[in-house]
Structures are given as C-alpha cells and as structure tokens.
Amino acid sequence: xxxxxxxxVFGVYIMGNxxxxxxxxxxxxxxxxxxxxKMGRNKGxxxxxxxxxxxYYEQCESPMQAIIREKQIKNMKRIEKLELIExxxxxxxxxxxxxxxxxxxxxxxxxxxxxxxx
Numbered sequence: 001x002x003x004x005x006x007x008x009v010f011g012v013y014i015m016g017n018x019x020x021x022x023x024x025x026x027x028x029x030x031x032x033x034x035x036x037x038k039m040g041r042n043k044g045x046x047x048x049x050x051x052x053x054x055x056y057y058e059q060c061e062s063p064m065q066a067i068i069r070e071k072q073i074k075n076m077k078r079i080e081k082l083e084l085i086e087x088x089x090x091x092x093x094x095x096x097x098x099x100x101x102x103x104x105x106x107x108x109x110x111x112x113x114x115x116x117x118x
Contacts, residue, residue: 031105
C-alpha cells in the first residue's frame with residue numbers, strides 16, 4: 001500500500017448518505033481514506049450505514065491539529081455539523097472526486113471506487 005515517506009495530507013472529513021447519517025473521521029491521507037469508505041473497505045459504522053459520500057473535509061497541518069479538529073467536530077451537535085457542511089457544501093454534493101483530484105491517491109486505479117452520486 002502506501003509508503004509512509006510520501007507526502008501525507010492530514011485532515012478531517014465527514015462522510016454521509018442521503019439521510020444524511022454522519023460520520024466524522026481523521027486521516028493522514030485524505031484521498032486514500034475517502035476511497036476506502038466509498039469502496040466499503042472499512043468494516044464498521046460507515047459500511048453498515050452506507051456512508052459513501054464525503055460531504056465535508058478540512059486539510060490540517062499536522063496529525064495533532066487533525067486530532068484536535070476531529071474531536072471538536074465530533075463534540076458538535078448534529079445541527080451544528082449540518083451547518084458546517086452547508087457552509088461549504090449547501091447541496092450535500094459528494095466531494096470525493098474533488099479530494100482525489102486535489103490530494104491524489106496511492107490506489108493504482110482510483111476509478112474502482114466509482115465516483116457516483118448515491
């Protein structure tokens with residue numbers, strides 16, 4: 001998989017579905033992590049509830065900054081999370097393609113994640 005000597009892109013993100021059920025996470029590689037959720041490679045909450053749309057993301061300077069921001073967002077009320085999403089993504093579009101375009105991915109064929117509207 002990924003060589004950890006590469007350029008990491010630390011960040012926080014919110015995955016969702018059409019309801020939207022929300023999941024807040026942090027990562028050291030935004031492009032890869034979003035694709036992993038879209039492909040259902042992560043067992044647990046996001047797979048169980050079909051959270052394949054990235055509705056929000058922030059790039060962070062360091063792992064510590066990402067952890068702190070993730071905790072801040074997780075501690076928000078649901079309405080506050082929805083307002084945060086709507087501040088940059090008022091139509092709840094899937095931002096996965098944008099993330100892969102901006103930050104790249106180490107997956108050999110990013111198309112396997114099918115950037116579809118669900």
